[in-house]
Amino acid sequence: MDASQRPEMTEHQKQQLQFQLFQDSLPKVNEIVYRMLLNEAIPMAVNVQDRLSEESGGHEDNETEQGLEQDLDAKLTFDPLKDHVPSHKLLQKYLTADEEYQNKVDERLNNIGFLLGQKLSQLLIFSNNPSLNFRDMDLLAVMKFVCRDVWRQLFGKQIDNLKTNHRGTFYLLDNNYKPVESFALDEDMSQEEQTLIEPYLEIPCGVIRGVLDSLGFQEKGQVICTASITSDRESQKTGSSASSRAVLFNVQINPDR
Amino acid sequence: MSASMSGNTASSSSSKKSLKAFSDDIWKNKTAKINAELFTLTYGSIVSQLCTDYERDFAKVNKQLYSMGYNIGVRLIEDFLARTALPRCDSLAKTSEVISKCAFKIFLNVTPQIGNWSSNKDSFSIFLDENPLSEFVELPMDAARELWYSNILCGVLKGALEMVQMDCDVYFASDVLKGDQTTELRVKLNKILKDEIPAGED
Amino acid sequence: MAIQTILVINKSGGLVYQRDFVATAPRLSSNEYLILAGTLQGIVAIASQITPKSLQIAGKGSAKGGVEPAGGAAAPLVPYVGTLGATTASGTPMGSFLGPDYFNDAFASCNGRGLKHVTTDQNSLFLYQTLTGIKFVAVSTQPTTNAMAVAVAENLLRKAYCLYADYVMKNPFYEPEMPIKCELFDQKLGVLVGQL
Numbered sequence: 001m002d003a004s005q006r007p008e009m010t011e012h013q014k015q016q017l018q019f020q021l022f023q024d025s026l027p028k029v030n031e032i033v034y035r036m037l038l039n040e041a042i043p044m045a046v047n048v049q050d051r052l053s054e055e056s057g058g059h060e061d062n063e064t065e066q067g068l069e070q071d072l073d074a075k076l077t078f079d080p081l082k083d084h085v086p087s088h089k090l091l092q093k094y095l096t097a098d099e100e101y102q103n104k105v106d107e108r109l110n111n112i113g114f115l116l117g118q119k120l121s122q123l124l125i126f127s128n129n130p131s132l133n134f135r136d137m138d139l140l141a142v143m144k145f146v147c148r149d150v151w152r153q154l155f156g157k158q159i160d161n162l163k164t165n166h167r168g169t170f171y172l173l174d175n176n177y178k179p180v181e182s183f184a185l186d187e188d189m190s191q192e193e194q195t196l197i198e199p200y201l202e203i204p205c206g207v208i209r210g211v212l213d214s215l216g217f218q219e220k221g222q223v224i225c226t227a228s229i230t231s232d233r234e235s236q237k238t239g240s241s242a243s244s245r246a247v248l249f250n251v252q253i254n255p256d257r
Numbered sequence: 258m259s260a261s262m263s264g265n266t267a268s269s270s271s272s273k274k275s276l277k278a279f280s281d282d283i284w285k286n287k288t289a290k291i292n293a294e295l296f297t298l299t300y301g302s303i304v305s306q307l308c309t310d311y312e313r314d315f316a317k318v319n320k321q322l323y324s325m326g327y328n329i330g331v332r333l334i335e336d337f338l339a340r341t342a343l344p345r346c347d348s349l350a351k352t353s354e355v356i357s358k359c360a361f362k363i364f365l366n367v368t369p370q371i372g373n374w375s376s377n378k379d380s381f382s383i384f385l386d387e388n389p390l391s392e393f394v395e396l397p398m399d400a401a402r403e404l405w406y407s408n409i410l411c412g413v414l415k416g417a418l419e420m421v422q423m424d425c426d427v428y429f430a431s432d433v434l435k436g437d438q439t440t441e442l443r444v445k446l447n448k449i450l451k452d453e454i455p456a457g458e459d
Numbered sequence: 460m461a462i463q464t465i466l467v468i469n470k471s472g473g474l475v476y477q478r479d480f481v482a483t484a485p486r487l488s489s490n491e492y493l494i495l496a497g498t499l500q501g502i503v504a505i506a507s508q509i510t511p512k513s514l515q516i517a518g519k520g521s522a523k524g525g526v527e528p529a530g531g532a533a534a535p536l537v538p539y540v541g542t543l544g545a546t547t548a549s550g551t552p553m554g555s556f557l558g559p560d561y562f563n564d565a566f567a568s569c570n571g572r573g574l575k576h577v578t579t580d581q582n583s584l585f586l587y588q589t590l591t592g593i594k595f596v597a598v599s600t601q602p603t604t605n606a607m608a609v610a611v612a613e614n615l616l617r618k619a620y621c622l623y624a625d626y627v628m629k630n631p632f633y634e635p636e637m638p639i640k641c642e643l644f645d646q647k648l649g650v651l652v653g654q655l
Contacts, residue, residue: 028290029389030364032336032555034299036329037409039631041303044325048310051317080323080411080428087328088634108306115302123294153295182554182629182643196632279564287557331635332628338590339624340556342566342617345590420591455470455592456504457573 022127031156039179042199043087045108046094049101050085095195102195109202116203117150117210124149139253142215143170150211154204155179159249170251177201177229177247194229201227201247208251217253224252276354280362283340288363293389300390304406315403322405326412334417337363345421345458349446352423353381356414356444365389373441380445382430388440396434405429410442422450460608461600462652463582465619466492469636470592472500476639480652481600499574499586499596507572536565537613543655554625554647561621568613576609578602585609587616595619615655622647 085093094105124145137145147159151174161173179200189197205225212223227249274282304318311317337360346352353371362368367389373382390407405411411427418425426445431437463484467476474496477489487495542560553561568575570588577584583603587595595616603609626644627633633641 023292027293027366027389027392029293029296029366030284031289031291033329033333033364034291034296035555036333036629037296037299037303039629040325040329043328043631044303044321047324048307048321051321052310080320081327081415082320084324084327086331086635087631091632108310111309112302112306115305116299119298119302120295123298153292156289156291182626183632287562289555289557335589335591335593335620335628336555336624339617339621340562342562343590344567344569453470453592455570455573455588455590455594457507457570457588458590 019127035179038203039200040087041109041112041203042094042105043090045105045112045199046090047085048108049105050090050093051083053101091196094199095192102199106199106202109199110206110209113203113206113208114210114213115206117207117212118214119210120150120153120207121211121214124153137215139168140164140166142212143172143251146208146211147172150207154207168253168255170253172249172251173230174247174249177245179203180229180245180247183245189229197229201229201249205249208249212253219254222254224254226250276358277362277368279341280359283363284366287340290366293366293392296389297392297394300409301394304404308400308404313399315400319403319405319408322408323412323415326409326414327416328412329409330413330416330418331420332416333364333413334420337417338421345454349378349381352418353383353444357383360417369442373443375445380443383442383444385440385442391432391434391440394434401435405432406434407432407440414442414444418444419450422453424448424450460583460603460611460655462597462615462655463600464596464598465648465652466496466594466596466598467619467623467639468496468500468594468596471636472497473636475637476644478645478648480649483600499594503570503573503586503588503594506574535568535571537568537617538565538610539563540607540611540614543611543615543618543651554622555629556621556625561618566617575613578604583608583612585612585616587613587620589620593620593623595623615651618651619648622651 094102097105143162143164147162151157151159155174155178157174157176157178159172160175161171163171163173180197183197205227208225209223217223227247230246230248304322307318307321308315311321340363341359343355343359346355357369357371361383367385367387369386370384371381372384375381385407388407390410394406396404396406400406405428408429411429414427415425418427424447426443426447428443430441430443432440434440461481463481464477464479466474469475474493477492539562568587569590570586573586573588575586580602583599583601585597585599589595597612597616597619599608599612622644623639626641626647627639630641630643633639
């Protein structure tokens, strides 16, 4: 990606190094809890969908005194784990649900990503990253920012390949998508597995939307981001670990109207 | 058996080191880390989405966070045990020490204070002077009244303790986000699930 | 010493994982394996009860007194026996465990009174039990009563537990207590045993 920028690398490298030192000095938490939090958001989103549809499914119309009493009862004998559902059951539910249900869950996750993306870009911009120069930032530079800085922050690695048609369509290829790294999947995935993986791609899609939103691409429907898991031909060729999973993010940005 | 056996005679002395030094070493040398701020923002995005979804019915948000935490806790405990191989605690005091000095240290890089023991020693409080989940967070008025912002922690502890056969109630008693002086997490041991303790332990 | 078979038994005594590593391993039917798992579960429990009372009390006494090592009672320590070939230096990634090894200290065996080791003239069987009640079992191709071999086996099984924490527990689709069908766990365990 940076082959053309070789000449000024030394100064740039120095700045990068300083930036890295600064990043290292920031407070840290264990990566595992972050990963678990991110991944647990998926069954959680299913659970929310479940509880919401349960509510609208008929409870509300009998707001009688009895209902109130039960309410009070529920408050007195408070059990935070009442109606608790373990995550694998929730994922099973997602798998067997209809498309509308799945879409709602996906949308919720996408939204979480969006909120994260909005704040994340501020975090990255305020931290004086030397590779950022917002004065003359074109769309390509913005996408490079996503590939490099945003991705490194989120997953500790950069996007492996960025392609564009120079008309607002970008393809971002991540050869080893971290959130699904430890999943047990067959080499050629079944339809079931495909469906189960999909919600795990939503949060970063939302993040990309959120980042672009905070950088000025704010019109509704201006940024469309979808993702799909692809058969990982490249890493198979090079014989690297068979566990790596490639994900292709497809970002479509429409010009300002 | 081709494995090297060298340089390990010192291990018996190193195992004597304090729990704090033991945890510091794991945190420093054995843990992949990420920016705490990213973690804070991620959690914040999840909570804020939940508030929207449940139309600011914060009791439901609390419950959802707890439930989410429980699902994490029952899995995270295996990670913790595989990593530390700590033996069973012979008292709740010991448990509280492991939670604060080891678990919180390894996972969130904070060491909360333990205190406020009940007279019969069956419950204690964890005082979170620093809380990576809620750093820089300010709650709007309506949320400040009812939302336990970091409720996921209760769920995690509940789930994790249950897997080592301790049936506990875990809940927040106060939170600085609500204007309280301290952030206090209460743990009350109901009973040790004796029948479920694996046979063979001392 | 080569490892012939590794088993994982859940906390209620159900077999959740079984894999042979040498071609000469005797073929047991899956039913026989289930019986083996259940029997082991029972023997662990019985073994813990036939420990003489005097020893139990002595153990308790030493646990209470003196300076406590990291994290609790003075349970018998298993020495750390080196990387057993599994190290980041050899280029194999170790999941969320930062190298050079999964752990590098002696550790307490929390299975103080239970069954740890069975030897016949042909084989040895080793058992590592976690606080959550999961049992990791290894069967070797040669008999041994050597304390070092037992320590090696316990180290190996704790590493198997580390893999379990990474590749089974972090797989959101895995249903606790159920048979483990995780390709990555399979793969990594194969590497771990292969390096021995």
